Amino acid sequence: MADARTALRVIDELLWVLRRAGFAIATSQAIDAVSAIAAVGLFSRETVKRALATVLVKRARDQRLFDDTFDEFFARDPRRTLWERLAKQGFTKSELDTLREMLETLSTVSPEGALGSLLHRGADLDRLLQLATTSRLLGGMQSPLQAGFYTHRLLGELGAWRARDELASLAVVLADAMGGSRAEALVGALRREVQGATDDIRKFVQSTLAKREADAAQGDGAMGTPFSALEEAEVEEVRRSVRAFVQRLRGGARVRRRHAKKGRVDARATLRRAMRTCGVPFQVARKVRKKDKPRLVLLCDVSDSVRSVARFLLELAYTSQELFDRTRTFVFVSELGETTRLFEEHPIETALAKAYAGWVVPVTHNSNYGRMLRAFHETVLQDIDRRTTVVILGDGRTNYQDPAAEVIDAIRARARAVVWLCPEPRATWASGDSAMSRYAPKCTRVLEVRCARDLEDAARVFLALR
Numbered sequence: 001m002a003d004a005r006t007a008l009r010v011i012d013e014l015l016w017v018l019r020r021a022g023f024a025i026a027t028s029q030a031i032d033a034v035s036a037i038a039a040v041g042l043f044s045r046e047t048v049k050r051a052l053a054t055v056l057v058k059r060a061r062d063q064r065l066f067d068d069t070f071d072e073f074f075a076r077d078p079r080r081t082l083w084e085r086l087a088k089q090g091f092t093k094s095e096l097d098t099l100r101e102m103l104e105t106l107s108t109v110s111p112e113g114a115l116g117s118l119l120h121r122g123a124d125l126d127r128l129l130q131l132a133t134t135s136r137l138l139g140g141m142q143s144p145l146q147a148g149f150y151t152h153r154l155l156g157e158l159g160a161w162r163a164r165d166e167l168a169s170l171a172v173v174l175a176d177a178m179g180g181s182r183a184e185a186l187v188g189a190l191r192r193e194v195q196g197a198t199d200d201i202r203k204f205v206q207s208t209l210a211k212r213e214a215d216a217a218q219g220d221g222a223m224g225t226p227f228s229a230l231e232e233a234e235v236e237e238v239r240r241s242v243r244a245f246v247q248r249l250r251g252g253a254r255v256r257r258r259h260a261k262k263g264r265v266d267a268r269a270t271l272r273r274a275m276r277t278c279g280v281p282f283q284v285a286r287k288v289r290k291k292d293k294p295r296l297v298l299l300c301d302v303s304d305s306v307r308s309v310a311r312f313l314l315e316l317a318y319t320s321q322e323l324f325d326r327t328r329t330f331v332f333v334s335e336l337g338e339t340t341r342l343f344e345e346h347p348i349e350t351a352l353a354k355a356y357a358g359w360v361v362p363v364t365h366n367s368n369y370g371r372m373l374r375a376f377h378e379t380v381l382q383d384i385d386r387r388t389t390v391v392i393l394g395d396g397r398t399n400y401q402d403p404a405a406e407v408i409d410a411i412r413a414r415a416r417a418v419v420w421l422c423p424e425p426r427a428t429w430a431s432g433d434s435a436m437s438r439y440a441p442k443c444t445r446v447l448e449v450r451c452a453r454d455l456e457d458a459a460r461v462f463l464a465l466r
Helices: 002-021 027-040 045-056 060-075 082-088 093-109 115-120 122-129 132-137 144-157 160-178 180-218 232-262 267-276 307-319 340-345 348-356 369-379 406-414 436-442 452-464
Strands: 219-222 295-301 326-332 336-338 388-393 417-422 445-448
Touching: 002 027, 002 060, 002 180, 027 045, 045 060, 082 093, 082 180, 093 115, 093 160, 093 180, 115 160, 115 180, 122 180, 132 144, 144 160, 144 180, 160 180, 295 307, 307 326, 307 348, 307 388, 307 452, 326 340, 336 369, 340 348, 369 406, 406 417, 406 436, 417 436, 417 452, 436 445, 445 452
Parallel strands: 295 326, 295 388, 388 417, 417 445
Antiparallel strands: 326 336
């Protein structure tokens, strides 16, 4: 049984190392991995590797990463626990029992302490590195120049500095319990363990940055190419992808509606109903949840600087009308014009061509967000209610004219949500004539949309706000 527990622990550590390397491994896959190893046995490392790859590797391009991670994992002999590593250095069972008791006491007195996780390393540390808070902490890291800063932040979040203070306190207690020389030797070994954990954290930050740089270099095909850089063939590919994305959303919505007809089990009502008949027959009561379709109001800047993004957003709105109770679309440059009927009466290609040709608003004018927002306030605001999500696409460049940011406050007060999609990077929002730094705090969400993948993510956001 001890061997079985050891094997299971090693598999668990391997799965967490693979997660840290970038593999998405669900609990069901972890169970399948254990079943696969049980089926092939532990007699051959190569056989175990192939069995795990069959269960965990979903894309051919991930096979090499899996092989490298697997080989590196076993090359460093991860089967040793903290106690086995210390025993190998010559510490006796009684000394380790004393240390174990003191660490348990320390964790009871200071539940927020991080010393234990850092000392044990292995799967415990890998779990910490996969937490959502870790992803958020490293979310803004884009350059190797930022690696040191984000490493320092992550070390602080995982308690590396607290662990050193805790180890200093532990050294005093160990000296009293074990004598000076043995306590000093043990504390030195523990310091090396903590240092090894901090080195692992630094390597994790470096590997995260390397993976992001590789993803950026490889891109996501046309879906990851900036709208302004798309070639004609890629434009058609992105359009097909956008339409396929909308079809998936429609299918998901139909499934949810079908499941909603049954409703969720209402435990209280079920038990009350069962008491009337002593549970015979047992009838399940369900909660019926009605969720109204939202309304969508879309405002698109069709000036030259944003036009490449607007065409895809308008097409997305056109093809996803089934998901909304009502969709109204507007385009603007300096004037505001409604295109709802244009898109209802014409195919999408014809409607887009007319909108870009100036049939709705003059497209040769300079952008004037203040005039557009005031026109929206006067003509459309009264139709906005708590079922309405307002989506604005624009770079927020006002040509140094009044941005009328207070109108966003008025829209936000009446609408369910106000989502602004900006095709410029956040770092430029306070530069030149950009008023995004004034618009952004007044919106429910502000998202960067520079490629089709960003547009898909944005669509999921404003659909989730329904």
